Amino acid sequence: MENWELKSFLLDFIKLEGPHSGANIKEAFLKSLKNFNIESNILRVTTDNASNNITFLKAVETDLSQRYIHFNTIQNDDESSDEEVDSLIHKLRILIKKIKASSQQEEKFRAQCKVANVPNLNVVLNVRTRWNSIYDMLVRARKLKEPLNTLSNSDLSLRPYVINEEEWVHLLEMEELLKEAAINAINKLKNYYNKTDSTLYAVSLILHPCLKVEYMKDNERERQWIDKTKKSVKNFFELYLPL
Incomplete structure (x- = not known):
């Protein structure tokens, strides 16, 4: 830099051998x-x-x-970097893990829920192998925001994991983003239901010991779709019932 004038020079241009790791x-x-x-x-x-x-x-x-x-x-000023997002999720996750790992902390947390007059719900910890569990963790954390803040601010061991207001805003943005992504994914899958063998799908769904009709109700399937599924299963079994 000369006379406060920015100078720019290209020093090297390298052809990278092998993977761009x-x-x-x-x-x-x-x-x-x-x-x-x-x-x-x-x-x-x-x-x-x-x-x-x-x-x-x-x-x-x-x-x-x-x-x-x-x-x-370099990043868009309106967006957090992936590293910042990962760090914030990690911070919330550690806070929840520390609460769940100690019966004393859980007792303190329940007391704070009572003081804040919020439902006495358990904190939810995401599971890495379940992609939707981060959303579940964020939703529950938002509902328990006040007792989480009070406990983490009052306990020295949890103070490094205090989530400030700006970070809560980012967590809410992540929650809404994940919800929108899930809705779009479900709507996309609905386009392919009619392209599959609906009878076999219905039979396997209802015979599954962990799913059955309750699965459709829990996942807010339309009543018309549930009735159609039950009817197709009934017709399927009547076809193979011995005379």
């Missing part, structure tokens, strides 16, 4: 820095939010002897 990008980046002897002169690294770039930046920070690089990812 964070590790490979890191090796190419550090090699280029070394070739130009500027390893200690880097002030900032700017990338987009691609997952391999995030991995690359973390690997570079670990590899360099001095942490003199300020990592800055």
Whole structure:
């Protein structure tokens, strides 16, 4: 920079061999820095939010002897980065795990529910193998926001996991986004029901010991669809009943 005029130079353009993984990008980046002897002169690294770039930046920070690089990812100002979202979900998850892991904490939490005059509901912890369980966790946390805030603010062991108002807004946005995604997925699946063998689907659904007709009721199927399903199953069995 001369006379406060920003200067820009292209120093290197590297053809990356092999997969474009964070590790490979890191090796190419550090090699280029070394070739130009500027390893200690880097002030900032700017990338987009691609997952391999995030991995690359973390690997570079670990590899360099001095942490003199300020990592800055370009992102839309109106959106949180994936890393921020993951961090917030992780924060809520740890708070809930700590409450569920201790009978004393659960007792304190129930007391706070009573003080806040909210339903005495259990906190819900998401299960990584069930994609919709994050939504369930967010919905329940929103309903129990006041006792969660009070308990985490009053207990030293939980204070690192206090969720502030801005973070609650982000959690609500995530909840609404997941709900919209689920609705769109269900509507998309409905388009394919008529393309399948509806009789076999109905029979397998009703004979399933964990599903049966209650599954359709619990998932808010239309009454007309439930009646049609029951009728098709009845006709199917009458067809094969011995005379």
